[in-house]
Amino acid sequence: MTLALVKYLPTSGKIPFIRGRWIALAISGFFIVFSMFEFATVGINFGIDFRGGIQTEVAATNSTSIEDLRATANALDLGEARVQGAGPVGTERTTYLISLPLQEGEGLEGEAAQNTARQSLEAALTTTFPDIQMRGTTVIGGAVSGELIVTGFTAIGVALFLMLVYIWFRFEWQYSVGAIIALTHDVIATVGMFSLTQMTFDLATVAAILTIVGYSMNDTVVVYDRIRENLRKYKRKPLQEVLDLSINDTLSRTILTSVTTLVALISLYLIGGTALKGFAFAMIWGVMIGTFSSIFVAAPILLFTNVQRESNES
Numbered sequence: 512m513t514l515a516l517v518k519y520l521p522t523s524g525k526i527p528f529i530r531g532r533w534i535a536l537a538i539s540g541f542f543i544v545f546s547m548f549e550f551a552t553v554g555i556n557f558g559i560d561f562r563g564g565i566q567t568e569v570a571a572t573n574s575t576s577i578e579d580l581r582a583t584a585n586a587l588d589l590g591e592a593r594v595q596g597a598g599p600v601g602t603e604r605t606t607y608l609i610s611l612p613l614q615e616g617e618g619l620e621g622e623a624a625q626n627t628a629r630q631s632l633e634a635a636l637t638t639t640f641p642d643i644q645m646r647g648t649t650v651i652g653g654a655v656s657g658e659l660i661v662t663g664f665t666a667i668g669v670a671l672f673l674m675l676v677y678i679w680f681r682f683e684w685q686y687s688v689g690a691i692i693a694l695t696h697d698v699i700a701t702v703g704m705f706s707l708t709q710m711t712f713d714l715a716t717v718a719a720i721l722t723i724v725g726y727s728m729n730d731t732v733v734v735y736d737r738i739r740e741n742l743r744k745y746k747r748k749p750l751q752e753v754l755d756l757s758i759n760d761t762l763s764r765t766i767l768t769s770v771t772t773l774v775a776l777i778s779l780y781l782i783g784g785t786a787l788k789g790f791a792f793a794m795i796w797g798v799m800i801g802t803f804s805s806i807f808v809a810a811p812i813l814l815f816t817n818v819q820r821e822s823n824e825s
Contacts, residue, residue, distance in 0.1 A: 535807030546703020558713030563613035570644040663717040689812030693804040715790040723797030730805040
């Protein structure tokens with residue numbers, strides 16, 4: 512006897528997704544407004560990639576507290592230090608990330624100031640905590656961090672534009688409007704979640720957002736393909752019914768893809784280490800919000816853009 516749980520997934524459901532479009536769009540509107548409000552008032556906890564500065568990873572005994580490490584770093588008068596726990600190492604040690612802001616100076620002078628600050632921080636830590644383990648230090652200058660901000664957000668903008676063009680050529684302009692609204696919704700909601708949680712936003716997070724754009728677009732294309740197919744098949748059926756039918760037809764595939772992806776991502780978040788935690792968190796949230804937008808944003812938008820059946824006839 513086999514436990515084929517997949518047989519319990521819906522294959523011909525009649526869930527009226529489109530009937531609840533106003534509630535879904537209200538939820539989406541809340542996500543967007545709240546995310547923009549959080550971004551404007553709280554901001555994002557940019558990682559060292561975007562802020563510039565110094566970040567040292569250490570492994571200290573469990574008796575060492577974040578307050579002890581912060582006090583030691585702040586005593587150097589190199590700017591306000593940020594200290595965050597990054598997870599246990601065995602049973603006796605915990606990993607911490609200690610960050611110092613970008614030091615003043617340009618060119619070689621700025622580089623020298625950064626290196627001097629790094630040496631001072633490492634010396635103070637090893638002197639104050641003799642049993643501490645230094646696991647590496649990253650130093651990024653101001654010019655590099657500024658370029659990374661521009662490059663990262665430009666990459667997201669270019670990805671959204673290319674997705675719009677792809678959908679326009681693949682389907683019609685009505686579909687591209689729905690797809691780009693759904694993708695923009697996903698990106699803004701993800702940025703808002705990072706602003707709310709104050710998790711570190713770095714280059715790995717940008718990579719995660721670009722991956723989310725691709726994942727969400729793939730999910731949306733599957734739904735759109737079925738909608739176009741059903742528009743050709745049911746020429747007299749109301750558009751709302753065709754949309755509901757198409758979403759239900761692809762629902763089992765959506766559930767399977769989302770759940771299997773989330774299983775891998777949750778495992779990555781739990782045991783992948785500090786370097787992958789932000790990436791995994793962004794992907795977990797992105798998969799959930801992307802699945803939501805494919806069903807409740809991208810598809811209902813076709814009602815407002817008044818997709819034409821004539822353009823779907825062969």
